[in-house]
Amino acid sequence: MPAVNAPRLRARTIEVPHSGDLLRFASPTSPLVWLRQGDGIVASGSAWRGEFTGETRIPDSADAWRQVVEAADIDDTVKATGSGLVAFGAFAFAAESGARSVLEVPELIVGRRGSVSFVTAITADGSEPKPRLPEAQPFGETDATAILEDGLMSSDEHRRAIDRALDLIHTGHLSKVVLAREQRGGLPAGADRRRLLARLASAYPECWTYAVDGLTGTSPETLVRVLERQVSARVLAGTAPRGADEEADARAQARLRHSEKNLAEHRYAVESALASLETLDTHDDPGTGLTSSRVPFTLKLPNLWHLASDIRGTLPTGVTVLDLVDALHPTAAVGGTPTPAALDAILALEPFDRQRYAGPVGWVGAGGDGEWAVALRGAEIDASGSITAYAGGGIVASSDAADEYRETQLKFRPIVEALRGDAEDESRRRGGKTTR
């Protein structure tokens, strides 16, 4: 286990009166945000930061977190989801990535779960933390808008990459590989990034709106969630465009439900998630008792339909949510099947570094609980405002390149429209609801 420079953190949580719009408490330039349906945690400052790279980036972070928690002095009488000592995290998709994987313990967290609002203050210098609700900061004048353009993977290159992936599938090297493309742009200097996050959260209220170390987006896919030892995960794979009117939409939903191509793509993803979680089921207690819905359901998002399956179980003794994140990543919803061959194909066929796109993003608590999503429908936005957005799709034997390209366009929509500044209007047009 790598030795970690773990300071003795002190964390104090208090309940506060209803805090209103949480985003008003986030930093305009380097927000730490985890929100769904108005609940969640936002944070500022840095009390401790761990950076990890390479093959062992996730287990190294799990070890580091154990050491940080062991050394910490925590007083949390609120005991709500996300209260107490918490680290936000984001991990690179690939071991070879140049992107840093991070765990970040902020200095101040403002959170809400249902009717409970709370503030956690954290110090690293031995001083007594003084939690109090800071003043809400109105959004800045400069909006976080940008127009994105194709990056290294033009539509022609995307088609060529899919043809090569299909060759690998037809010659028996792979059953499925998820190929992505990227788009690039830049934020105006001094932009208030909370305005972008507000549009993402309002257009996709049932998705996880996230911002960690510049990784920004709104994901429909729960990689894994542990609350009071209960484990849940939502596997998404298989996609169809929404219909233009109610009837066409119902037809699109029915077609997706019966599409052999999409059902196959989905099956690979569920099997990989179940197999990964079962590797942790080696403890003395009765086990995780994992269950998954036998037939996927259709999940309606403002921009598309997905096939979805929920997995549930109980956390084995001695395991934290970061161990589950390590076991699950990368699922076949973002890598492929078999995983090693799919990862090799991604490295060979995508002419860019995915950075933390399709990697795990979320938070971990001192008790090993936490919520992690797959970082989809978003972008890396660096400190200078330079943006790289990503979207991909699962390629299986019966995939069609033109359909796959259109699917990536649909998956770019949340971040592209929020950056254009019109996601709120779009959500209103669509009725703004995400439903099962």
Ligand SMILES: C=C(O[C@H]1C=CC=C(C(=O)O)[C@@H]1O)C(=O)O
């Ligand atoms: C890889 C992405 O989506 C994944 C999640 C849901 C459905 C998917 C699909 O149908 O291909 C992908 O597996 C992405 O949004 O960039």
